[in-house]
Amino acid sequence: MTFIKGVKLLSKKELGETFSSPMIYIFTAIFSFLVGGVFYNNLSFIKEVTNVSIVNGALAPTFSAMNFMLMIFAPMITMGCFVKEKREHTLPLLKLSKIGDKEIFWGKYIALIVKGLFIILPSITFPIILSFSGFNDWAIVLTNYIGIIGLFCCYLVVGAFASLLTRNYIIAIVLTFGILFSFLILASTGASINNEIVSQLLKYASLGQHTYYFARGAIVSYDLVYFASFIGFFSYVSVRLLGVRR
């Protein structure tokens, strides 16, 4: 069986199950409501302050809040990824089949990304609302979304990895948070180290250091390479972990 076929089969199954359950719609509604609240507050704020642009006053803080909320939502979306398979004893079914470990992981991961995009999608209404009042800086909206989605994919891969390590939903959530926060505080750890090279490396490795350019309308290969290597590292470890025989 080809890689693409295996991934497609598993993603399709995962998405079928996801969209037939109410959870995804509840998550999307809560996320949209929270982001909507932040957006409304920011809009109210710039109405009172005259020297702040829409981008700086409304869009940038909304995307920043979205990023934070996605970090909270990611473990809840990913907790069942492999934990559920283990609890329902379905992992051996997949492992005995002609689908390889790589296909199993990527099939599930791609389904997670699609779920994530579905949750983020309604937030596109906010820049559309702004466009009615003359806002037309779509490039900055696009780069912000690329940055947010890139980071969200990093959160999801960590969540998928964590759910491979345990049979317990709560432990999977705690592990995901633990790993994500560790990567987040690497920048402050780096700042407190005297060695310049180590300090720069830690800053580069930190998840919090890769939204700066996207928020300002630029796409920098530095950040894209970071996302790709972050996802590549965790997916590689996860596939190896899936393949481990006791």
Next chain:
Amino acid sequence: MESTLVKFSGIEKSYPGKVVLSGVNFEIQKGSVHGFLGPNGAGKSTLMNILLGEIENDKGEINFTEESSIGYLPEHPPLYMNMKVWEYLCFVQDIYDSTDRDFLNGVIEKCGLQEVRNRMIGHLSKGYKQRVGLAQAICHKPDLLVLDEPMVGLDPHAIIQMKELISELSKEHTIFVSSHQLHELSQICDQISILHQGVIVQDGTIEEIEKSLNQQQVVEVEFENKIGELLGDISALDDLSYSVIEGNRYRFKSQSENDLRSTLGRFFLEKNIAVLSQREVKMDLEEIFRTATKENV
């Protein structure tokens, strides 16, 4: 049972501080229903997982004499509760790279799932879930079917149906089945292997094992009248011992190689003793299991 399909040779597996399997040797014959027995903790699941490639053995080999695919029904069937039966079985076929939906329709019919094919698996009874589990194990046309405790937790009616289903499937697949329900197993198995403390203590057909465990012949006889005064004469025959079961029913035992039934028959005829019934007492699987595991403690 024409030829060997799987050969286990010297399988060993240890975990820190515990030897689970120490030199397991036996064969599964092609076309047979091979029962796999053992008390809890004997190492049955470990061996099954080694066969399925889930666990790596420390030593030894499992050889398939020909390229074979395996269908597996674990003790807890691997079911996606949010999927419909048909949708789930199609998915299982797909991940095995099989697209023969006509065959799948046949499997659904064989497993008696027509009524529930469009129902959500999570809403089915335990018996139906087990059947869906069995259907997933056979829907990709495996050569070897591995069933781990397929009848556990089922009601008597469902057990009968499952037994019939396994017998039906044995016409097309080699079946390797582990179970604690010895009576049920004895009705469907051609061969059995008994695993105890990490080693195979008995292996073969039920008759062969019975013979190897019990060298003595046992015959139960019911007489029309009391035969008290003749018991002494009977005891003198061929190193024979007896015990009273109840009333005029007696159990005679002999270590002799001569057929005890004919020895007794001749004696009763000579003495003109009226016999109502006479039958050879065989060990059932439960007794075999108890004896085999007790002897090897």
